[in-house]
Amino acid sequence: MAELNVAQALNAALDTALAADPQVMLLGEDVGRTGGVFRVTDGLQRKHGEARVVDTPVAESGIVGAALGLAIGGMRPVAEIQFLGFAYPGYDQLVSHVGRIRHRSRHRFTAPLVVRIPYGGGIGAAEHHSESTEAVFTHTPGLKVVVPSRPYDAKGLLLAAIEDPDPVVFLEPIRSYRAVREDIPDEAYTVALGEAAVEQEGGDVTIVAYGAAMRDARAAAADLAATGVGVDLIDLRTLVPLDAATVLESIEKTGRLVVVQEGHRTAGFAAELAALAAERALYSLAAPVERVTGWDTVVPLRRAEHHYIPDAARIMAAARRALDA
Amino acid sequence: MAELNVAQALNAALDTALAADPQVMLLGEDVGRTGGVFRVTDGLQRKHGEARVVDTPVAESGIVGAALGLAIGGMRPVAEIQFLGFAYPGYDQLVSHVGRIRHRSRHRFTAPLVVRIPYGGGIGAAEHHSESTEAVFTHTPGLKVVVPSRPYDAKGLLLAAIEDPDPVVFLEPIRSYRAVREDIPDEAYTVALGEAAVEQEGGDVTIVAYGAAMRDARAAAADLAATGVGVDLIDLRTLVPLDAATVLESIEKTGRLVVVQEGHRTAGFAAELAALAAERALYSLAAPVERVTGWDTVVPLRRAEHHYIPDAARIMAAARRALDA
């Protein structure tokens, strides 16, 4: 047991995986000598060697494409893209090849790889450093999409992703890297992909969120609970495959759904959850679905970022509307 | 007036724009000498010269990025990507720069460009030639997304897109290129971006579709009408900015919504429309929203494509469920 934050828990997961399986390797920009710009891979090159923790040239398509070749060749690459805003040059490799090689070859060739990507805003970073475009990956066939929100899940989900026989896009909430600590078992353990966590139960309103937004969702849920409102708080943890059953069950109970998503609004993942409700839980809905999202704008820089990122106050406001409807 | 199909109407629009504005130019793979793999640019290089209708190397990021530079420099480039499946290498340029330069420079530098992209399946093409990932572009800030379904709109929307001061992703339904003909005015005209077309009115159920799916939606609507069912059939024509008012108005009238989308299901554009209904027309909904979509799979090749692409029968089945709910 050790008290670790998200970044440390991820580091522990990678260390565990590298120690346990000789096929596991890390590659990415600055993951080796400096241990990554967020220090998630800190010390791993020194411990596991330059052959298994590899600093790459600045070329995201090359990183993802090489990882695919490595995976087909029997390795278990864990690639890092430095920020989600720099993943787009590698998107073609993901959509055209990583997510398709199994299908294209009818299981003959497969891509057991993980692409780790720090995502999300809230730290007043430069342009392109605060993206939350997870919806694009959820719309990409053949990829699993995982978004931890807390240290314990971060380690367990990452180990599950590395073990998974299929490609996983693993999104790490930047502003949660060092926000909270949890007791983390020293040994290996997994948190199953595809299972949401019901963090809080209550009968009045369902709040669904994931990743970085969970902090604000938890704050809002706590405040609501304090005023006697019963909140079902769900951390999706995995977006693809989605744990629809857990979400639907809660909606059927509460009849009120608030979905929180930092990403852009149009065709974001919150839309998928709203659609789920409109398709499969319509008769349970007592109030219009509330989407609390980022906007269809560039994520503002430091001085205006707060106008973009959904915060506890906006989540509260949405929940109140749902309750008052 | 001339009877033209979609490909010819687009050719006429480009010819008109090239003749009217010396800043307009076309660039893309094989758009010049051969007139494009679908002949949409047929004859335009001979007529307007090699400087204005440019065959490019095989490099999609280069095509989009060069178009951006050309646009900032005062030109009105109309770039072609040969198939939507080959647009991904150029996606970074679209999301990171084309959609942002105006915002980044607070209107000092702008990107009045159009990226034309044939999209969608139904012709039994090779892998990557049947993509329908329009949702990705609708989730990309700063881009307008236009999808014509018929010859008249094809010319009018393309001319409006070329005139537009902002970047437009213009998706051309491959299987509709030569499917129908309409009388097209010889002179220039525009169809305003952001306005849906109500093609048929009826009080019982709302069917919303766009692009290639309109053919099947029309067939289903006709069959339903024949059985006495009143169908509101809406062709969105523009996905961003969305004509939400027209869709909501219809839902309020019919209480039943069927959304047709060839793209993958999860976080597709149909989800956005379902979310719209669940947020802003919930109390009008008399039946669960029905999404008729492609699946979260690779688009199957020729021998199995029919299992993927939404057809009139599936749209009918969905409408019947909505009516019987």
Place this chain on the structure above:
Amino acid sequence: MPEPLRILDPDGRLVAASPLDSAEIRRLYGAMVAARTYDRKCTALQRQGRLATYASFEGQEAAQIGTAAALRPDDWMVASYRDAAAMWFHGYPWLNLLLGRTGDERGGSPPEGVPVLPPSITVGAHMIHAVGLAWAATLQGEDRVAITYFGDGATSEGDFHEAMNFAAVYATPTVFVCQNNGWAISLPRERQTASATIAQKADAYGMPGVYVDGNDLLACHAAAADAAALARQGGGPTLIEAVTYRVGPHTTADDPGRYRTDDEVEEWRDRDPLERVRRHLEAAGEWDPAWQQQLEEEASADLEAAVAEAEELEPPGPGDVFGGMFADLPGHLAEQRRLLARDRGEG
């Protein structure tokens, strides 16, 4: 323009020592004949509507068979839609190639142990996969090499650049074979890039580049054999530019008359890679019409059988559409399959 590496001149005369004995040359000639038979058959089948669009490789047989013949059976191959000759020679069955062309993903699954990926339809993205495969082999202590085939047009894609750079930086055992066939659909080589040769691009990555007569079976074999040997010894990657020509249309959907002259095509027909080897063998008394006929008949028979087998296969069903995406069918795909059945009145 540098002089391309050449061993067999257009008249079939050796201008350098042959790296292969005549038995091997006969074997490779037979393979070229079989490949051309396949190529012609596919074009014919497509005309009859029995195949989807087809991309002919006529004229490029020496570049493909010559280089592929320099490989070890366990070497990886990552090729494109126009490289059926190389893929087949390295173990990818005609049946699989034909299935792909009928529009059936099952073609993408070669027999277990055949180290050939399904053909890449996207231009440029696949070369880096060969870099990753070669890298994996090295990490696993194997001396396998990975060869990748691509065209002149593919060298304009950013992915070509990143693949070349990664291969050189990590000294992966990768052999890059660019078949410069003069055209990328309608774009001539000289407007694809302003460099005199594609081979010279290797220098930008600190890797050797070889400029080869792509219609010379022996020169292509020699260049690939040297590159594979260098790679196997840990010497890193090589770029081979095989100068050849696409005698047929880009695909059966293309009309080359719109962008090139028949004279140009005829000129290249006169440099036919099969004829060159045939002359060489004939001069050595190693070729006669009877053998030629036998080769063609055997190839046709094999292909007829493969076509029949491909066409007898039940078309893929919904199970194939959903079943290939993940190792286990996840809940959302099971649900979508159910929705399809329901729409079809089966659920």
Place this chain on the structure above:
Amino acid sequence: MPEPLRILDPDGRLVAASPLDSAEIRRLYGAMVAARTYDRKCTALQRQGRLATYASFEGQEAAQIGTAAALRPDDWMVASYRDAAAMWFHGYPWLNLLLGRTGDERGGSPPEGVPVLPPSITVGAHMIHAVGLAWAATLQGEDRVAITYFGDGATSEGDFHEAMNFAAVYATPTVFVCQNNGWAISLPRERQTASATIAQKADAYGMPGVYVDGNDLLACHAAAADAAALARQGGGPTLIEAVTYRVGPHTTADDPGRYRTDDEVEEWRDRDPLERVRRHLEAAGEWDPAWQQQLEEEASADLEAAVAEAEELEPPGPGDVFGGMFADLPGHLAEQRRLLARDRGEG
């Protein structure tokens, strides 16, 4: 390694004829001093939490000012996050640069007529914009040139390759300036690519490549002047590799101690580009401490004023968040702005 183009040796002695008269050298020296003053000020402001992360260009002043000084005022400039010296010299105000660093998009809007795009934060994608701008100028019959700045790491991106290829294929008047400062965050130049130099990559595109001492103001100016003249005459693009060094950390968030030695840094400090010019001027009796002090004081004063102006600006509001996306606010953004106001209890 080839000998880099050099005019002023490390001791400030001319080893070739100077392309500039001493008045101009004094002007450029003053600019380098102002740039360094800005650079140090920004690092200080960042430590006080008044700026977001900052990327220092100390050591690269000659590469930036020398090349920028070879431009015509109407030439386009497309640069990166580390190129403030070049951008400022070409007309992009300190105020705009500082605003960007405070995290305010309004910094991205230089005064009308300043042909400098906001700095590129993504690595690699911006070079092609300079190709498009140069191409547009040609199409419009203007003889404007576009210069683009990028680092050694940027040359690994596919977009570098596509930009270089397009520029050469269309012979656009583009000047590519690679500041090889030895590092891409923690990756040393020799592991970024296996080629001996970056300049030699030009040959892959059939374009001239020039290898220049990037700490030599006069050599950088000469190389850029030649490239710009060639481009203006329709001679097409040139790649300039300016060999220099990033003396500071990658950004204020970086700890270079993790990947490089102080000795290496000290070695380069001794080759300081400002000191080199200072010695040259001093030897010619064109420099004295008083002038130095005056230069620094003037620069500080300008910067103080700019900082004050930047910090007095009202922070951007919701209007700025939504208002910059399109020429006219579309319905969906108006609706979203309304939703924000409603959540804030303002609607």
